[in-house]
Amino acid sequence: MQDRNVLLTIKYDGTDFCGWQRQPGTKTVCGTLEEVLTRLLGFEVRLDSTSRTDSGVHAYGQRATLRGQFGIPADRIPRAANDMLARDRYECVGEIEIVAAEDKPEGFHARFDAKGKRYIYKISNAPQVDIFRRNYCYQITRPLDVEKMRQAAEIIVGEHDFAAFMSMGSTPQDSTVRNVWSIDIAKDGTDINIAVSGDGFLYNMVRIITGTLVEVGLGRRSADDVRLAIETQDRTKAGHVAPPHGLYLDEVFY
Amino acid sequence: MQDRNVLLTIKYDGTDFCGWQRQPGTKTVCGTLEEVLTRLLGFEVRLDSTSRTDSGVHAYGQRATLRGQFGIPADRIPRAANDMLARDRYECVGEIEIVAAEDKPEGFHARFDAKGKRYIYKISNAPQVDIFRRNYCYQITRPLDVEKMRQAAEIIVGEHDFAAFMSMGSTPQDSTVRNVWSIDIAKDGTDINIAVSGDGFLYNMVRIITGTLVEVGLGRRSADDVRLAIETQDRTKAGHVAPPHGLYLDEVFY
Secondary structure, three states: OOOEEEEEEEEEOHHHOOOOOOOOOOOOHHHHHHHHHHHHHOOOOOEEEOOOOOOOOEEEEEEEEEEEOOOOOHHHHHHHHHHHHOOOOOOOOOOEEEEEEEEOOOOOOOOOOOOEEEEEEEEEOOOOOOHHHOOOOEEOOOOOOHHHHHHHHHHHOEEEEOHHHOOOOOOOOOOOEEEEEEEEEEEEOOEEEEEEEEOOOOOOHHHHHHHHHHHHHOOOOOHHHHHHHHHHOOHHHOOOOOOHHHEEEEEEEO | OOOEEEEEEEEEOHHHOOOOOOOOOOOOHHHHHHHHHHHHHOOOOOEEEOOOOOOOOEEEEEEEEEEEOOOOOHHHHHHHHHHHHOOOOOOOOOOEEEEEEEEOOOOOOOOOOOOEEEEEEEEEOOOOOOHHHOOOOEEOOOOOOHHHHHHHHHHHOEEEEOHHHOOOOOOOOOOOEEEEEEEEEEEEOOEEEEEEEEOOOOOOHHHHHHHHHHHHHOOOOOHHHHHHHHHHOOHHHOOOOOOHHHEEEEEEEO
16 A cells, blocks of 8 residues: 555644644644544654744644555545544634645645745734734734835835845755745735735744834835845844734645 | 722633632632732732633623722723733733723722623634634534524523522522523624623523523524523523633623
8 A cells, every 4th residue: 555645734723832843742733733643543643744833823724744554535534633623522623623635646745845825914903902812913003004014015025035034043044035926915994914925935034024014004114124124135124023923824835 | 098999890811811710829810910910009919809700701891899008090000000911022912901990989899889790602603613713702503593592582581590500519509599681692794692681690600591592593492491491490401501712701780
């Protein structure tokens, strides 16, 4: 029997997890999923994911592959695993939900075959904070100028060296050039959602793009500053790292 | 100098608390607030609240009194305490928020002077669960018949012996007669909010009323069953205890 290679689409609320990546003795999304899938499938499951999201970061469409020999049809995995992931007897709702599962050819890899990704960063710009949303969006009570944010976003879109938009201390990259395909800023009442799509992202890149756009929206930074950050590749010229709890890995493109 | 008696109005997300009531070595809403107010005011603060909400239960308008000798004007307490309650440097948003504070006469008591309370129980009746709302509403994916729920609610409203709507193992009550003033069931898209007002509530009473109405809405119980539960005062004739995370202490009436 040949190994199967099943691609999972995974939604999770990252609030109570120490990120995606498995760490012994720590509650992580990957570790929790591997434990449940190991119980379900009867062998030691190891997942390969597209992205190692940080602590507090959420996902609507994380992707990970599951390799091994097992009989259960791919489309039965979500329901069976979600029942095991559910918190309690009241409702079948957990912190993680497998949204879909499909068989892929042997050589397929969740990360290496990804052509790009879309993240959504959620901001609430209401004049009052809402404690019930504190884990799910970045709450900025001073008014943001969305038009200015859109103008600055135009400067960021395209292929650039994004060294200024990467957190220090991250693992060295061969190249800090990335192609940001689009940044769409949607306003719905007092909610502002920033959708950032591109071929790849440096460590904390979406959160630094967001922090920079927020500072532009508050009038603390100009479009020219953003241009300078890209040109000089100087981290200190870009904005702060927006908090993890506003960030959602939305979709992976293959 | 005479002791002041300040009434606080408190909002909280009960998700990560072991309920309201102070318990050594445990994270509770009351314990957390007392610690912050003790630091703020410089003396050992003890709070008297209206209601001892359970683990996972939320509040928009819990009330508690704070007695002692201190100079800070009541209306400055919320901002100062909320800054200390805020999670981090990013945003001034915590799990607890003091919404208001006002001086009251010496004899005023948050619980004994309360004429009644309103709770809101939040249900999501969408066909799919939403993991991001799992701590904030009761998610029922099978369709609920709201009209039938409203008819059954009419039977519950009024002064009755609610012994059937009280959890076993609760502290003995002098009387299990309570007056439910109103039950309003509002439907907004797939959200169903049940507002229950009354002069007082037995242990788990709102959650058992909700569980009973949910079973009526699912067709598992009839309006006659509800009438029988009230008449016989038999706990087994009423519905299940709806989960804590859908319940919000909304307002206390003085």
